[in-house]
Amino acid sequence: MNKQPIGFLDSGVGGLTVVKEVMKLLPDEEIYYIGDSARNPYGPRPLSDVLEFTIQLANLLVDQGIKLLVIACNTATVAALEVLQQRLDIPVIGVIESGTRAAVASSQNKKIGVIGTQGTIQSNEYEKQILKLLEDAEVQSVACPQFVSIVEKHQYEDELAKSVVSKELEPFLGSEMDTLVLGCTHYPLLQSIIQDYFGENLTLIDPGVETAIQVQNVLSKKDMLNKATEGSKQHIFYTSGPADKFEKIAKHWLKRSDIQVQHIAVEELQKYGR
Numbered sequence: 324m325n326k327q328p329i330g331f332l333d334s335g336v337g338g339l340t341v342v343k344e345v346m347k348l349l350p351d352e353e354i355y356y357i358g359d360s361a362r363n364p365y366g367p368r369p370l371s372d373v374l375e376f377t378i379q380l381a382n383l384l385v386d387q388g389i390k391l392l393v394i395a396c397n398t399a400t401v402a403a404l405e406v407l408q409q410r411l412d413i414p415v416i417g418v419i420e421s422g423t424r425a426a427v428a429s430s431q432n433k434k435i436g437v438i439g440t441q442g443t444i445q446s447n448e449y450e451k452q453i454l455k456l457l458e459d460a461e462v463q464s465v466a467c468p469q470f471v472s473i474v475e476k477h478q479y480e481d482e483l484a485k486s487v488v489s490k491e492l493e494p495f496l497g498s499e500m501d502t503l504v505l506g507c508t509h510y511p512l513l514q515s516i517i518q519d520y521f522g523e524n525l526t527l528i529d530p531g532v533e534t535a536i537q538v539q540n541v542l543s544k545k546d547m548l549n550k551a552t553e554g555s556k557q558h559i560f561y562t563s564g565p566a567d568k569f570e571k572i573a574k575h576w577l578k579r580s581d582i583q584v585q586h587i588a589v590e591e592l593q594k595y596g597r
């Protein structure tokens with residue numbers, strides 16, 4: 324079991340922000356990833372659709388022999404974490420619990436902001452989990468629906484990204500929050516623009532960092548960490564969108580040239596809907 328890969332799924336390239344943290348912390352682990360860019364964005368979809376798609380992506384990875392699954396998407400975590408934890412025989416980790424823990428640990432004044440997709444924000448999942456750990460916290464949650472398409476289109480370094488970020492973050496004007504959770508895995512690609520907008524006094528939480536620690540803890544507890552430091556790793560990336568577009572963003576974000584991406588059609592994914 325130890326040499327088997329860790330699986331990651333997302334609606335597109337966003338989960339790469341979690342992969343990046345896992346690669347940093349656990350460089351001996353092999354990564355299998357599926358990004359459903361053809362059906363992106365998941366944020367505005369009914370959670371029942373997101374659940375259906377997430378089950379397909381998870382089954383594809385399970386059939387490839389992964390030893391642990393990371394739902395590297397907040398919207399899919401809301402829609403499918405409990406179902407997949409019940410259905411699968413391997414450990415399944417989402418990103419919301421770790422993002423919550425990191426935010427609560429970071430905030431001094433207990434005023435915490437959350438940004439995410441419509442699905443995540445409407446579910447109120449972050450607020451519920453934050454209040455469980457810190458009952459007198461003040462949480463302001465804002466959906467930023469345009470961020471995901473900017474990232475998927477590889478426009479996250481363009482001038483356009485700056486104006487979209489300023490517009491979507493306007494609801495926080497006058498806010499006294501000291502901590503903001505990037506509650507969508509696509510958003511860390513916009514992290515420096517978001518940080519510039521708010522200034523250095525605001526702490527941004529990338530749940531990927533804490534999720535990587537959780538992956539390490541679970542694997543270590545079950546004695547499932549890959550101890551084979553020798554030999555090259557065979558990471559595999561699938562996308563239901565164009566492979567070249569995904570590869571460009573993955574190479575740029577992960578700062579690696581050895582990224583191989585394979586296209587998988589939506590019709591193929593639908594066969595995993597058992």
Ligand code: DGL
Pocket residue numbers: 333334335337338363364365366367395396397398399440443471506507508509
């Ligand atoms: N990256 C995803 C998330 O963390 C979803 C983005 C989307 O497809 O709307 O919520």
